Amino acid sequence: MTSRDDSAQASPVESALDQAVRVHGGALVGYLPFGFPSLDASVEAAVALAKNGVDVLELGLPYSDPVMDGAVIQRATTVALANGFSIADAFSAMKEITAEISIPALIMTYWNPVLAYGVERFADDLVASGGAGLITPDLIPDEGSNWIDVATARDLDHVFLAAPSSTDSRLDQSIQASRGFVYAVSTMGITGTRSDVDSAAHSLVARLRDRGAAHIGVGLGISTADQVREVLSYADGAIVGSALVSALETGGISAVTDKALELASGKPIHA
Amino acid sequence: MLLREQTGPYFGEFGGRFVPESLIAALDELASAYALAKNDPTFTAELAHLHATYTGRPSIITEVPRFGAHAGGARVFLKREDLNHTGSHKINNVLGQALLARRLGKNRLIAETGAGQHGVATATAAALFGMECVVYMGEVDTQRQALNVARMRLLGAEVVPVTHGSRTLKDAINEALRDWVTNVDHTHYLLGTVAGPHPFPEMVRDFHKIIGEEARAQMLETVGRLPDAVAACVGGGSNAIGIFHAFLDDTSVDLIGFEAAGRGVDTPEHAATLTRGRPGVLHGARSYMLQDADGQTMESHSISAGLDYPGVGPEHSWLKDLGRAQYRPITDEAAMDALRLLSRTEGIIPAIETAHALAGVLELGRERGPESIILVNLSGRGDKDMETAGKYFGLIDAPGNE
Numbered sequence: 023m024t025s026r027d028d029s030a031q032a033s034p035v036e037s038a039l040d041q042a043v044r045v046h047g048g049a050l051v052g053y054l055p056f057g058f059p060s061l062d063a064s065v066e067a068a069v070a071l072a073k074n075g076v077d078v079l080e081l082g083l084p085y086s087d088p089v090m091d092g093a094v095i096q097r098a099t100t101v102a103l104a105n106g107f108s109i110a111d112a113f114s115a116m117k118e119i120t121a122e123i124s125i126p127a128l129i130m131t132y133w134n135p136v137l138a139y140g141v142e143r144f145a146d147d148l149v150a151s152g153g154a155g156l157i158t159p160d161l162i163p164d165e166g167s168n169w170i171d172v173a174t175a176r177d178l179d180h181v182f183l184a185a186p187s188s189t190d191s192r193l194d195q196s197i198q199a200s201r202g203f204v205y206a207v208s209t210m211g212i213t214g215t216r217s218d219v220d221s222a223a224h225s226l227v228a229r230l231r232d233r234g235a236a237h238i239g240v241g242l243g244i245s246t247a248d249q250v251r252e253v254l255s256y257a258d259g260a261i262v263g264s265a266l267v268s269a270l271e272t273g274g275i276s277a278v279t280d281k282a283l284e285l286a287s288g289k290p291i292h293a
Numbered sequence: 294m295l296l297r298e299q300t301g302p303y304f305g306e307f308g309g310r311f312v313p314e315s316l317i318a319a320l321d322e323l324a325s326a327y328a329l330a331k332n333d334p335t336f337t338a339e340l341a342h343l344h345a346t347y348t349g350r351p352s353i354i355t356e357v358p359r360f361g362a363h364a365g366g367a368r369v370f371l372k373r374e375d376l377n378h379t380g381s382h383k384i385n386n387v388l389g390q391a392l393l394a395r396r397l398g399k400n401r402l403i404a405e406t407g408a409g410q411h412g413v414a415t416a417t418a419a420a421l422f423g424m425e426c427v428v429y430m431g432e433v434d435t436q437r438q439a440l441n442v443a444r445m446r447l448l449g450a451e452v453v454p455v456t457h458g459s460r461t462l463k464d465a466i467n468e469a470l471r472d473w474v475t476n477v478d479h480t481h482y483l484l485g486t487v488a489g490p491h492p493f494p495e496m497v498r499d500f501h502k503i504i505g506e507e508a509r510a511q512m513l514e515t516v517g518r519l520p521d522a523v524a525a526c527v528g529g530g531s532n533a534i535g536i537f538h539a540f541l542d543d544t545s546v547d548l549i550g551f552e553a554a555g556r557g558v559d560t561p562e563h564a565a566t567l568t569r570g571r572p573g574v575l576h577g578a579r580s581y582m583l584q585d586a587d588g589q590t591m592e593s594h595s596i597s598a599g600l601d602y603p604g605v606g607p608e609h610s611w612l613k614d615l616g617r618a619q620y621r622p623i624t625d626e627a628a629m630d631a632l633r634l635l636s637r638t639e640g641i642i643p644a645i646e647t648a649h650a651l652a653g654v655l656e657l658g659r660e661r662g663p664e665s666i667i668l669v670n671l672s673g674r675g676d677k678d679m680e681t682a683g684k685y686f687g688l689i690d691a692p693g694n695e
Contacts, residue, residue, distance in 0.1 A: 085588075085589065086458065086589040086590040087458070087463065087467050087575065087576070087590050088467075089312075089313065089467050089470045089471060089474075089576075090313050090471075090474070092471075096457055097457075100457065100458075103589065108587055109587045109588075133311055133574050134573045134574040134575065134584065134588040134590075135587055135588040135589070136588070137573055137574060137588060138573060138584060138585075138586065138587055138588025139587065139588065159313055160311050160312055160313055160574075160577075161311065162310060162311075162312070162314055162317060164310065165309055165310065165311060182314070183313060183314040183315070184314060185313070185314045185315035185317075185318070186315075187315055187317070187318035187319070187477070188314055188317065188318065189318065192314070192317060192318075196314065207313075207314070207315055210315055210474060210475060210476075210477060210478070211315075211474055211475040212471050212474055212475065
């Protein structure tokens with residue numbers, strides 16, 4: 023559904039990406055988890071990102087078994103869970119955040135919390151809190167038809183992943199299943215900062231473009247303004263997580279604000 | 294259709310593949326390679342040769358009348374997987390998957406382990422085939438199973454203690470999955486139980502179903518009929534599926550899995566997934582699991598590291614919901630009593646995991662009486678558990694007390 027020939031009206035995330043590409047040459051997508059270092063501070067940090075160069079927010083729902091996440095994000099979400107984070111907290115935080123910001127905010131969540139909460143109930147509460155949709159790292163389109171139906175009925179985005187190892191037919195499936203953007207994982211691995219963003223990212227994005235993907239975000243391993251610039255030379259969005267979480271962990275709100283501004287300076291066009 | 298013929302990816306509403314897209318290509322590759330191999334006479338002959346000359350198959354059955362006297366006088370037969378090379382049933386699956394890894398040109402094996410039995414078996418296969426081996430083990434388990442850590446290292450494997458989460462088996466699986474996502478081009482994840490994403494539940498079951506096939510024939514030969522009940526312990530469920538499978542369509546045979554009740558299923562400290570859990574997604578498959586209202590995985594507890602897991606293989610969830618198999622909880626205490634009882638009545642020291650099935654057999658025999666015949670999978674031997682058992686029963690003299 024994020025394919026180029028789709029004549030349906032763009033979703034808020036798609037519009038935000040289009041706008042950022044037009045004005046800045048690409049979008050910065052910033053990730054932080056709910057509940058770290060505390061629920062209130064996570065709201066404050068998310069709002070700070072939105073006001074300092076981030077174009078789309080990706081807010082992580084802490085989960086006990088995060089197989090796609092490296093040490094930095096695991097450490098943060100473990101703190102959130104130890105502090106008693108609950109799914110209801112995610113929606114109350116989302117409501118506070120979306121009241122303060124003018125950019126769209128997605129939730130990144132592993133699938134079991136959604137199943138346990140109830141897929142429709144989760145979607146209803148997401149709509150009520152002003153959230154734009156979900157990124158689901160361990161839900162492949164093959165298992166996602168119910169979620170796609172539920173999301174479509176509520177006009178929510180549903181972002182699926184594409185990997186360097188994906189076959190062409192699986193890329194097609196991911197493009198067809200996604201609304202908002204296709205999340206291209208830059209490398210075979212998990213979240214965390216890396217000195218080089220894999221060349222595999224460039225060729226994956228080229229393959230997705232050839233197959234008609236209109237909106238593509240690249241994530242995993244991006245942590246510097248130079249890497250943002252490099253990724254935005256071929257993708258619509260550069261997704262940064264661990265580097266922001268790390269800044270928040272070590273230097274609080276002011277450090278994560280500085281990091282967002284630094285990353286945003288990597289956008290190709292400065293008005 | 295016969296229950297025996299059920300294949301993945303779904304067992305009823307259970308199973309599937311809930312993993313990052315990055316792993317799908319490897320799972321597809323594995324599924325295709327396995328589909329070819331299982332019908333390839335060269336592959337099946339290679340595996341059969343290894344079982345005959347290395348594992349020590351077929352494993353024998355042993356009737357245990359002195360133990361049976363405590364089980365209501367029932368005739369009890371042990372399927373002696375403890376006599377396999379490396380001391381448990383785990384080697385059946387490991388050799389099968391290691392052969393497949395070699396076919397796929399993958400020279401690095403990674404594995405998770407709880408009690409260490411699967412880790413030892415994987416390290417053994419890696420040594421046999423000249424492959425690199427990394428075993429992820431929860432830090433808590435490296436402490437309570439220190440002997441198996443030493444065995445793996447002696448065999449040339451690297452053992453990585455996992456220090457986050459509950460620091461047990463579930464966290465070792467998370468870490469192995471993270472390694473696999475990163476190194477999938479040259480690495481095979483040798484998953485040790487009938488859980489995980491398709492094709493693992495079906496493939497691991499197939500490598501273990503030899504247990505039940507042999508035992509079924511051995512029972513017919515020895516007593517001239519099928520047993521009334523087949524029992525096994527259930528953590529992830531590999532030894533249980535292995536012995537149940539050949540009997541799935543024998544409606545006269547009751548199949549009973551015994552899971553770890555820890556300090557009791559009415560306490561928070563148990564690992565009784567099928568007794569107290571509800572369906573959810575964990576480690577790549579939909580199955581029963583222990584979770585809170587928000588779907589966060591709950592920490593399990595069992596004195597047995599190999600059963601200390603908050604999930605279970607999807608085929609067991611299916612068999613439970615079908616009513617074809619029953620699952621009952623056994624406490625730490627009942628398991629340890631059964632461990633000592635088998636040791637003292639028959640001179641066979643079982644693994645603590647296996648002792649849960651033996652405690653179950655004591656219940657079953659008392660319910661069914663002396664006319665009944667019960668077959669139990671003696672899935673592993675207790676050598677690795679001597680420290681735990683020594684402390685539990687006060688068998689180790691304190692220094693200076695001699």
